[in-house]
Amino acid sequence: MDHAHPPTPPGTASRRSGPQENWLELRTQVRRLTADWRDAGRYRPRSDAWLRSFDLDFSKELAARGLVAMTYPEEFGGGGRSHVERLAVTEELLRAGAPVAAHWIGDRQIGPAVLRHGTRELQEEILPQISSATAVFCLGMSEPEAGSDLAAVRTTGRRVRDGWRITGHKIWTSHAHRATHAYVLARTEHAARKHQGLTEFIVDMQADGVSVTPIVDLTGEHHFNEVRFDDAFVPAHRVLGRAGAGWKQVVEQLSFERGGAERVLSSYPVLVDLIAATAEAQAHELQGLLGSLTARLAVLRRMCWDVARSLDAGEAPVQQAATLKYLGNTFEHDVIDALRSTDLCRDAARDSVFGQALLASPGFGLRGGAAEVLLSVIAKQEARA
Amino acid sequence: MSEFAAELRTLIDDLVSAEGGTAGDVDPLRLWERLRELGLHRVGLPEERGGSGGSLDDLVVVVEALASRGVGVPIVETSVADWVVGHAQPLDDRLTTVVLLDTSTAPTDRGPGLPVVPWGRHAQRLVLCAPGRPAQAVDMAGAVVEPGENLAGEPRDVVTLTGATPAELAGAPSYDAVRQRLGLLWSAAVVGAAQGAYRLTKAYVAERRQFGAPLLEIPAVASGVAQMRVGLAQAETALALAREAVAAEGETPADVNVSESAVATARIMTAAAATDIARLAHQLHGAMGVTHEYPLHHCTRRLWAWRDSVAAERQWAEELGRQAAAAGEHGVWTRLTATAY
Ligand SMILES: Cc1cc2nc3c(=O)[nH]c(=O)nc-3n(C[C@H](O)[C@H](O)[C@H](O)COP(=O)(O)OP(=O)(O)OC[C@H]3O[C@@H](n4cnc5c(N)ncnc54)[C@H](O)[C@@H]3O)c2cc1C
Numbered sequence: 001m002d003h004a005h006p007p008t009p010p011g012t013a014s015r016r017s018g019p020q021e022n023w024l025e026l027r028t029q030v031r032r033l034t035a036d037w038r039d040a041g042r043y044r045p046r047s048d049a050w051l052r053s054f055d056l057d058f059s060k061e062l063a064a065r066g067l068v069a070m071t072y073p074e075e076f077g078g079g080g081r082s083h084v085e086r087l088a089v090t091e092e093l094l095r096a097g098a099p100v101a102a103h104w105i106g107d108r109q110i111g112p113a114v115l116r117h118g119t120r121e122l123q124e125e126i127l128p129q130i131s132s133a134t135a136v137f138c139l140g141m142s143e144p145e146a147g148s149d150l151a152a153v154r155t156t157g158r159r160v161r162d163g164w165r166i167t168g169h170k171i172w173t174s175h176a177h178r179a180t181h182a183y184v185l186a187r188t189e190h191a192a193r194k195h196q197g198l199t200e201f202i203v204d205m206q207a208d209g210v211s212v213t214p215i216v217d218l219t220g221e222h223h224f225n226e227v228r229f230d231d232a233f234v235p236a237h238r239v240l241g242r243a244g245a246g247w248k249q250v251v252e253q254l255s256f257e258r259g260g261a262e263r264v265l266s267s268y269p270v271l272v273d274l275i276a277a278t279a280e281a282q283a284h285e286l287q288g289l290l291g292s293l294t295a296r297l298a299v300l301r302r303m304c305w306d307v308a309r310s311l312d313a314g315e316a317p318v319q320q321a322a323t324l325k326y327l328g329n330t331f332e333h334d335v336i337d338a339l340r341s342t343d344l345c346r347d348a349a350r351d352s353v354f355g356q357a358l359l360a361s362p363g364f365g366l367r368g369g370a371a372e373v374l375l376s377v378i379a380k381q382e383a384r385a
Numbered sequence: 386m387s388e389f390a391a392e393l394r395t396l397i398d399d400l401v402s403a404e405g406g407t408a409g410d411v412d413p414l415r416l417w418e419r420l421r422e423l424g425l426h427r428v429g430l431p432e433e434r435g436g437s438g439g440s441l442d443d444l445v446v447v448v449e450a451l452a453s454r455g456v457g458v459p460i461v462e463t464s465v466a467d468w469v470v471g472h473a474q475p476l477d478d479r480l481t482t483v484v485l486l487d488t489s490t491a492p493t494d495r496g497p498g499l500p501v502v503p504w505g506r507h508a509q510r511l512v513l514c515a516p517g518r519p520a521q522a523v524d525m526a527g528a529v530v531e532p533g534e535n536l537a538g539e540p541r542d543v544v545t546l547t548g549a550t551p552a553e554l555a556g557a558p559s560y561d562a563v564r565q566r567l568g569l570l571w572s573a574a575v576v577g578a579a580q581g582a583y584r585l586t587k588a589y590v591a592e593r594r595q596f597g598a599p600l601l602e603i604p605a606v607a608s609g610v611a612q613m614r615v616g617l618a619q620a621e622t623a624l625a626l627a628r629e630a631v632a633a634e635g636e637t638p639a640d641v642n643v644s645e646s647a648v649a650t651a652r653i654m655t656a657a658a659a660t661d662i663a664r665l666a667h668q669l670h671g672a673m674g675v676t677h678e679y680p681l682h683h684c685t686r687r688l689w690a691w692r693d694s695v696a697a698e699r700q701w702a703e704e705l706g707r708q709a710a711a712a713g714e715h716g717v718w719t720r721l722t723a724t725a726y
Binding site for chain 1: 587591601604607608610611612614615618619622623625626646647649650653654657699701702703704705706707708709710711713714717718721722723
């Protein structure tokens, strides 16, 4: 089946192609699937589901329908589609608050990184596993001493016969306790400049010397972890891209990590409540708040689309993605705050729509790069421009 | 953006530079004459009606480019007035301006009922648009004009029509269509002025040294610059969305509803950006930005004046919010995902 050109949805035929592409067929498919699962009681929509709702069966179901790895070439089990099409799907999944955490990281950034930098051998090994949602990835970037200053990672990779030995301590590693594979950024050379001498690895979580300890978050949930690597062996072919060139590659990966709709829609269930509350109360204050928020949402969606188009063009829109994430996270917070103009915030239960969103919100502006750091990325770029 | 758009931008930049360069040196009326000689004041109006041809997109570029240099000429008002008149009759040389009347005021009302008229003292004809009524035009000869100014020092005059009776413009666009075109063009003007304020600020903090280094090297300053940049990006994106929506819907009044929310979105987003950018631009400029001599105020005063033109940001937001509430989440999402990224 030719996925590249789905039939034009009715009503759009006369439109120019471009911004008006709405991929209704894909959207409808996702809407049906999520509605079925929800109605069958197989998931409950919630805020921040892309990080917190882990359901491997659901991810596999999506994969079976070609809704995972959509942008990867068909030869690796992918859909051969564009990032713009993928965006239509991710938007709908996020809107539905669906349990997508199991495949999210691998699908979003590991596959694309392997496609851009991996050897053919690595592509053939890893991509089909992401495409079928059999591989679950976690991101081993942050360390106790390397948060915003990612290039300060101390985890080391030591060259041995047939591969590498990794030793170090990663932290805040989401879903490491469920992952089959870890992406690991490690220092492999002590270079004069700290941005040199970094290497990206794909490590088996089952390998000897890999251990995971849970970190419980302020809601009492367990999603992130500490991961220790104690001389864990990584075969030579599991180096992603060029040894020593990890920094440039990881910066590029961040455009995939930061530039998606999940940076805008983490608190979407709250917006749903706000719309209903505004309809009921018909108060000017709420109308004004809701109007501003929907205007912002319309613009942020367009920014996601701009990033997706850049990715389709093979670019790495670092600044665009940072801009989107900064503005999107602010929006996510403001949506939550807007609900405080209704009664829904009074004595809100911790597992209410409001409670779930608010308690998850401190992470919005940290994960994937802290807000202040994004601003400094943008400022640096501007100073050069 | 088309190649023609890039040419237009350059043309306007050159014109403004030739007239003195910084907004303080430019005589807006002389610049306006130059624009008229070149037909730039009627870009986006069909040639067969006396316009200069080109699209509404091109007009947006003209408005944005002029605003980004901090100059105020009657381009928004006259191009919209001419657009309305052009539906009824071929355009002549008269400078025509436009006012929107709210529901309670009949377009034939005179005197105190009339809101302030932009560039009233220079206008030879005035277009009046009210909801649910055909647009009218009235000759300004004999009108009593009491000069006033907006925050940016641009003419906003109290006009009392004494002699002439307003005449209906047959086939003119609806009130809503006029309001939308004004909304789109004021959004473009705000984006332009925001670009101007941003450009000045970026240059200033790179040059001005304190504590032995350029201000830009202070993280808090760099963060302010970045916040201006993201605000501007948001406003530019909103303008692009509105431009595309209006262009896709054509310009016939019947299609206006579809692009309505895109224009409201652009007004809300550009107004919000105007507020943040004006505040940050002044903060990062220190006392220098407060002086009359330094050109920042040509942009920031326009940001303040223009952000709430046509309707206040809050009003656009309430309109959009009412629609969203009435549509429900399903309706909101369907509309968002059906028409545009
Ligand atoms: C829910 C959640 C999930 C996460 N999942 C993962 C994961 O799966 N894998 C992973 O590798 N990491 C993960 N992280 C970690 C995340 O990437 C880091 O939190 C982030 O990079 C910031 O690092 P830090 O927490 O050490 O904060 P720090 O770097 O210590 O920063 C603390 C504060 O100082 C500010 N700051 C730091 N440097 C600067 C600067 N130069 N200029 C201005 N301000 C500065 C920061 O903005 C922040 O406000 C996760 C985090 C969260 C909250």
